[in-house]
Amino acid sequence: MTCAYDFSLPGLSGDTIDLSAYRGRPLLIVNTASKCGFTPQYEDLQHLWSRYGRDYPEGLMIIGVPSNDFGQQEPGSSEDIKNFCHRNYGVSFPMTARQHVRGPETTPLFRWLDKQGGFLARPRWNFYKYLTDRDGNLANWFTPLAKPASNRVEEAVRKVLLDH
Numbered sequence: 001m002t003c004a005y006d007f008s009l010p011g012l013s014g015d016t017i018d019l020s021a022y023r024g025r026p027l028l029i030v031n032t033a034s035k036c037g038f039t040p041q042y043e044d045l046q047h048l049w050s051r052y053g054r055d056y057p058e059g060l061m062i063i064g065v066p067s068n069d070f071g072q073q074e075p076g077s078s079e080d081i082k083n084f085c086h087r088n089y090g091v092s093f094p095m096t097a098r099q100h101v102r103g104p105e106t107t108p109l110f111r112w113l114d115k116q117g118g119f120l121a122r123p124r125w126n127f128y129k130y131l132t133d134r135d136g137n138l139a140n141w142f143t144p145l146a147k148p149a150s151n152r153v154e155e156a157v158r159k160v161l162l163d164h
Helices: 042-054 078-089 107-116 151-164
Strands: 008-010 016-019 026-032 061-066 128-131 137-141
Touching: 008 128, 026 042, 026 107, 042 061, 042 078, 107 137, 128 151, 137 151
Parallel strands: 026 061
Antiparallel strands: 008 016, 026 128, 128 137
16 A cells, blocks of 8 residues: 655755655645745744654654646745745745646656545645645645644644554
8 A cells, every 4th residue: 555655756955855764754745835825834834843843753744845836836946945935934844846736747646645635635726735644644634724833733733643
């Protein structure tokens, strides 16, 4: 059976983000964009990362996946994206290079998320959020309207962190 840990993505800094390195940690995978009305959610994502992941070896891993698929709202280079996220929001969680999250060129990870979550979970805009459990299975997903610091999202994060 395939799980989230079976995928890797090119990193924003030219490295490879191999999700198997995070085996046993819940993942929050978010398709992001720098020029979107939801872009301020980077601040909440950084807050979640600081609170539940960054300093905890078994804590939450957040993976930002920039995409230019919706309204051409992520037009910059990897360097532009990295500088924007760090300068404006202090982003320190891993970010991938720009990926397609819908359409014929969809990255395999998002094809898998689509299959796991079903039609309604397919990203229809930036800042869809996909939460996996410690086994790498999709546990929950959220539309852009669910802010990362909302009670609904934080409760889901706490639940997967407590499940061993």
